[in-house]
Amino acid sequence: MINGERLIERPLRWGMVGGGRTGQVGYKHRTGAQRDGTYRLVCGAFDLDAERGCDFGKKIGVTADRCYADYKELIAREAAREDGVEVVSIATPNFTHYEITKACLEAGLHVICEKPLFFTVEECDEVARLADEKGLIVGVTYGFTGHPLVHQMAAMVKKGMLGDIRIVDLQYTHGFNSGDDVGAGDALKWRTNPKTAGPTFVLGDIGTHLYYLSEIVLPHLKIEKLLCDRKAFIPTRAPLEDHATVLMHYDNGARGRLWVSSVNAGNMGSQRYRFVGSKASIEWSDAHPDQLIYEVQGEPNRIMHHGMPYLEEESLAVDRMGALHTEGLGDSWSNIYLWIAQAIDAKRRDDEAFLKTHHYPDINAGTEGVRWLENCVRSADAGAAWVDFK
Amino acid sequence: MINGERLIERPLRWGMVGGGRTGQVGYKHRTGAQRDGTYRLVCGAFDLDAERGCDFGKKIGVTADRCYADYKELIAREAAREDGVEVVSIATPNFTHYEITKACLEAGLHVICEKPLFFTVEECDEVARLADEKGLIVGVTYGFTGHPLVHQMAAMVKKGMLGDIRIVDLQYTHGFNSGDDVGAGDALKWRTNPKTAGPTFVLGDIGTHLYYLSEIVLPHLKIEKLLCDRKAFIPTRAPLEDHATVLMHYDNGARGRLWVSSVNAGNMGSQRYRFVGSKASIEWSDAHPDQLIYEVQGEPNRIMHHGMPYLEEESLAVDRMGALHTEGLGDSWSNIYLWIAQAIDAKRRDDEAFLKTHHYPDINAGTEGVRWLENCVRSADAGAAWVDFK
Amino acid sequence: MINGERLIERPLRWGMVGGGRTGQVGYKHRTGAQRDGTYRLVCGAFDLDAERGCDFGKKIGVTADRCYADYKELIAREAAREDGVEVVSIATPNFTHYEITKACLEAGLHVICEKPLFFTVEECDEVARLADEKGLIVGVTYGFTGHPLVHQMAAMVKKGMLGDIRIVDLQYTHGFNSGDDVGAGDALKWRTNPKTAGPTFVLGDIGTHLYYLSEIVLPHLKIEKLLCDRKAFIPTRAPLEDHATVLMHYDNGARGRLWVSSVNAGNMGSQRYRFVGSKASIEWSDAHPDQLIYEVQGEPNRIMHHGMPYLEEESLAVDRMGALHTEGLGDSWSNIYLWIAQAIDAKRRDDEAFLKTHHYPDINAGTEGVRWLENCVRSADAGAAWVDFK
Amino acid sequence: MINGERLIERPLRWGMVGGGRTGQVGYKHRTGAQRDGTYRLVCGAFDLDAERGCDFGKKIGVTADRCYADYKELIAREAAREDGVEVVSIATPNFTHYEITKACLEAGLHVICEKPLFFTVEECDEVARLADEKGLIVGVTYGFTGHPLVHQMAAMVKKGMLGDIRIVDLQYTHGFNSGDDVGAGDALKWRTNPKTAGPTFVLGDIGTHLYYLSEIVLPHLKIEKLLCDRKAFIPTRAPLEDHATVLMHYDNGARGRLWVSSVNAGNMGSQRYRFVGSKASIEWSDAHPDQLIYEVQGEPNRIMHHGMPYLEEESLAVDRMGALHTEGLGDSWSNIYLWIAQAIDAKRRDDEAFLKTHHYPDINAGTEGVRWLENCVRSADAGAAWVDFK
């Protein structure tokens, strides 16, 4: 159980690019980071609108002189300080991730970047090399995967409680974009434009969450081939998609199916994961995140609750609220941020042994998400054809 | 609301082939048929084991002299009686449907046959012609589709309450065949052998239910192309499948996805239908059949209950139990049987006007199920490739 | 598993009083009775409006000459026939149960009567004596208690799977009478008038179902004292109640609470039973009747599904539809009717040994329901005071 | 929507008494307080074991010199500092609340105290007078009531969407104390001893949450009389109770029923609130906190999700995570802490106008909880008799 005792040497000096007053995801970063004494927000370039960004920064406790007009200024001015920022979170539209990440790394700063990480695997590989050279950490905020029941699922699969994995069923859908985009806000505009969103809309926006979570639960399974059928029900979104189905064949013979959509009218909270094995299945949904359904064939179905002593140690170790008390999305983000902080701390201490076994959403996790997107797009562009995963 | 008042002229003289003491589905036929004074069970060839069949027949009220050793004897001996049987239900393994149906029709008997109707569309077309020539009805027992909320869904789509249909999501899975088939009973043995089951296992066994129900709800949508990826996780079942995913493109641009499996370990009651439109979605699951979920984008999700005055007339008309009282699978079968009885009655009275608008699972419904299976198999055999639907 | 094979010597000749075209509960009697070859409907006095009753009777298969104007005529004329009726179901308003039951018994007919049985325990005792003298059966249609999961609960309690029973939590509420009774139909009018309903409205109308089911599950527990707080939110219903809470102290120290209401606005399907023991609890609700929740303290909660092999033999024996297939309210009624038929059959064969262990809702069950109501009213009239149960 | 921008002048200097490493509730205080830049933890007397408390304090960011051995030292030493603590949270066993609160107030410190506030209303009144004299705030951490859907319920009742309130149904139960207390930890030991827990166990421990939440939703309803039936199923807990039922009559004629228990074996997350009006009902449960069920009689039941635009402004204003993203218990606590901070800030600025309309769990809320407990105990001691509420 996590109770807020600091698990690293001292709080990291932390800054943000993006995530300003109007940004959708900024608050989740801050609530995630500022929980366990691991990060202290010291500076930011929070907004495209520099003035609004500064006003906002002050309201969240940054001193005026460290609210910057843009990330370049942030990097330059902080470099000049003795108590300069050490790690920067990037919560800006997709197309800016690559350049901001590179700039930060080059300035010797650790990075925590939003997903989808970059546009291409090539970019990812390049940045991974850079980070490696510089001895810096790049974390990726797959924010849902900090939930203790995600780690319960991974532990159960690892222990063999499901038998051989046969079927993977993944879904992340909502209906918020069922109407057309007339009068859409900024957050939707950049998401539906390939220049700012990258090669996908919902696949990258929500599908990468599904994919990363499935990698945590099934670390040893690899996709051999996949097929992606995507479509823009609102035509102005083409060539990007607001709906896609992906079929996957894994190297152990398992079959996967994945559904992402933002035109699933009326649908609330359908982030749903089901892992089927030869003996049993597990299912977890964001709609009832406190519960994990465990179904052994031929036995009564079981509902497991987070925080209960019968769970695996891997799950209990990362629980914050305790049984009967709702573990919220903010708690999940706190775990992600904590794990990244531990990685940065280890890096600072040159503790490679720790890093070898420490698990967190690192740059590889970001890269794999982008790789999966590339394969999806290649399949879709070939007419929803099967493609070998590469 | 249906209250048991007879809706046809007089009860039909009814017989059964198959559905004996050990048969899985026989009881559902009888409970469906013997509810509204529409059918009177007068004879049967209930079992491959003639003696057991006879003993059983007597226990369910058939006189000894009308318990026959096989369907041929049934047809021959009943033909000789003035009060001979008029309609025969066939609840035997798939491979016998075609020959028994033909024999019955040739003897001038109406038929109620189990699904999947036959092995090929060619057989279906031939039998349809025969039935037509003879002026006889062939009904198919898609037993789940009598539920009042199925007809509520159809009425809502028809009224435009969903807007344009965009996504169809269908699932019928269970885990009863997660283990291998060592020591399997007869019902599983014939299902996993192409000679007795036909070209599919779960696609025909449970997938046809999904498909027919979707046709009721979406009568105007046609599949343009589909892709079927099937697999036998238990290798001895190959070339038949215990798991399959089907993707469908409809002529209006809608996208469908369908999942059938009998190795979804531990999964109970997952017959799930979701129809997504541009304005709203509806969802119905066998696991909570009394409820229909109606989700208008941007409004609170609604749960509709069967038997409530706010439902459409099409639904209330076929309700039996009334609100708050569970409408069971038996009630659904009763409706199917009633509708077929009404068709037979109309046929007897030469009431073609009635037949023109009367809806029931007829031979076309059976044929379309087989056609869909043929397309699925063609796709699967081509390596899970897209095929034009024909 | 029940598959329709007749379990008694021959079908009983059966008649009905009440339950006509406009009656709410008549269809449930008929669908319950006519399933297993146990009852053959031969006559009836179905309606206060004799003509409508006769028309209705013919539509449900009764010959015109055996559709009677009232129960007296039915009794008299059937007595004169050799193939006269043997058992009569009474589905009329409460105030008529006593006189019709007595008349039937005196004419040598078995009776199946609706709940609440009569107005007073005194009447019950008198009729019980009469039935006993005459060697006749009186069954009471507590129609929900035929569900296989009810008997699963009883078996689990009996086996000690819950430990010592501590808490009983019962609820049967709906909101159909939230508005006032202006323009109310007959069925509501007689229910809210003490002359026709008896001393209670919802306590008798729905509360007796809760109480009888709890007696099946907890046969060895006796109430020592209770307190009933009742109220008519719609004042014209006073002195009868549309809402009541009952607290109960059992002889083993257990505590019970029960809620009945017909003004629980918007509430659908809340017939809910929870039995809490020192080790585990079980919960069953009419809203999801296919599932039984079994909660062992400190273990994952379990969901049991009807028809599954892991259930107790007592439950599987009375299952009709099988796992994955909804067991409806009609199936539950079929079991009740079957069990009463078996009792009548045994009585006819003088098989007292069978009767000794055979369980069905008998006249004692009816009497206990009335006794419980008397105690509730006594408490309520004393200002919702505790009263010793007697 | 709350996005972390500071809503008060400057962060408050904050300390804690109790809530140390082994304390159950301490983490919730810290995660609640340290979210919006409203509190800065500067000191603490976290533990009865002073050394452990100090070690812990340092791990959560308090400097060694401000980790104190006990609350007296904390008060004395902080008073001597210019930058001394301004507000102290008390997260210690019940029996210490009164003396620590008084000491803090006397030292001029604002207080945030755990529930149940004190043992008697007399103590509450005395402390309220003291706080008033001193111009200080006393907040009470009814931590569940910060959830946006709680405030949605209050707004809906206020707008008349339910009609007249008729029935209040409250439940907070779990089964963690189903076994006996042999080997129980400290947190259970002090809870079952009247000297340390006060006059109640579960009524105070969990029942006060129910009661306060109902006061928020129904501010204008007053209890006229109540009846409390309590019991210790584990006898060593007597005279305190591990199970209780409370019936309540409100001044508008409404009826309430409340259930608290810690021996409801296996029960998870059953904090359930239902408010029934003449037109509609609302229901909210901790088990699915993201959803509010809204049931208008005669219409489909509605499920409302937190963060959705169709909710009332009162709810949206206090949402943190946004639709589709789980609002956890930590978020609820953050709101409580924020509202108390705003009260303290207003008090510091002498802004009595703000305080007049500002709503937060204040000392009156604490007092009312204690008053309700006193009435419950009075009733229980009189043999579960009705008592006038006073």
Ligand SMILES: NC(=O)c1ccc[n+]([C@@H]2O[C@H](COP(=O)([O-])OP(=O)(O)OC[C@H]3O[C@@H](n4cnc5c(N)ncnc54)[C@H](O)[C@@H]3O)[C@@H](O)[C@H]2O)c1
């Ligand atoms: N991990 C998750 O769960 C999650 C959830 C939502 C969004 N995201 C990701 O977060 C990123 C941001 O998404 P959003 O929905 O918050 O977008 P948004 O459009 O709502 O907000 C973007 C914010 O970044 C600022 N910004 C834009 N360009 C900037 C620049 N060059 N320098 C500084 N600030 C700049 C904007 O002013 C705004 O405050 C995207 O990559 C998105 O995919 C992740």
Ligand SMILES: NC(=O)c1ccc[n+]([C@@H]2O[C@H](COP(=O)([O-])OP(=O)(O)OC[C@H]3O[C@@H](n4cnc5c(N)ncnc54)[C@H](O)[C@@H]3O)[C@@H](O)[C@H]2O)c1
């Ligand atoms: N509509 C549905 O919901 C549903 C459900 C289950 C089965 N089915 C279909 O019903 C059919 C039967 O399936 P089942 O599961 O009951 O099979 P089963 O193997 O359990 O039973 C088959 C029955 O038919 C008898 N039989 C076999 N061959 C016969 C013959 N030549 N003459 C007379 N009797 C014969 C057997 O003795 C047995 O009683 C299949 O086509 C199946 O697809 C439909």
Ligand SMILES: NC(=O)c1ccc[n+]([C@@H]2O[C@H](COP(=O)([O-])OP(=O)(O)OC[C@H]3O[C@@H](n4cnc5c(N)ncnc54)[C@H](O)[C@@H]3O)[C@@H](O)[C@H]2O)c1
């Ligand atoms: N077991 C259950 O689940 C259940 C459910 C509903 C009703 N009930 C009980 O069934 C009984 C009837 O209730 P209902 O809701 O059907 O009532 P109802 O008013 O809807 O119908 C009563 C029927 O009885 C007929 N009738 C009335 N008096 C008669 C008489 N003297 N002779 C012949 N017919 C007569 C009426 O014409 C009508 O057909 C009541 O005792 C009620 O408590 C039981």
Ligand SMILES: NC(=O)c1ccc[n+]([C@@H]2O[C@H](COP(=O)([O-])OP(=O)(O)OC[C@H]3O[C@@H](n4cnc5c(N)ncnc54)[C@H](O)[C@@H]3O)[C@@H](O)[C@H]2O)c1
């Ligand atoms: N608001 C809620 O949701 C909620 C939840 C749990 C507990 N509570 C309340 O919180 C209070 C504490 O409960 P708990 O479960 O955390 O208890 P606990 O026994 O788990 O922890 C009590 C903590 O207080 C410390 N402590 C005890 N006496 C102290 C003293 N005199 N000075 C300093 N520290 C002292 C202990 O060392 C320990 O760290 C109780 O009043 C309880 O009712 C409220």
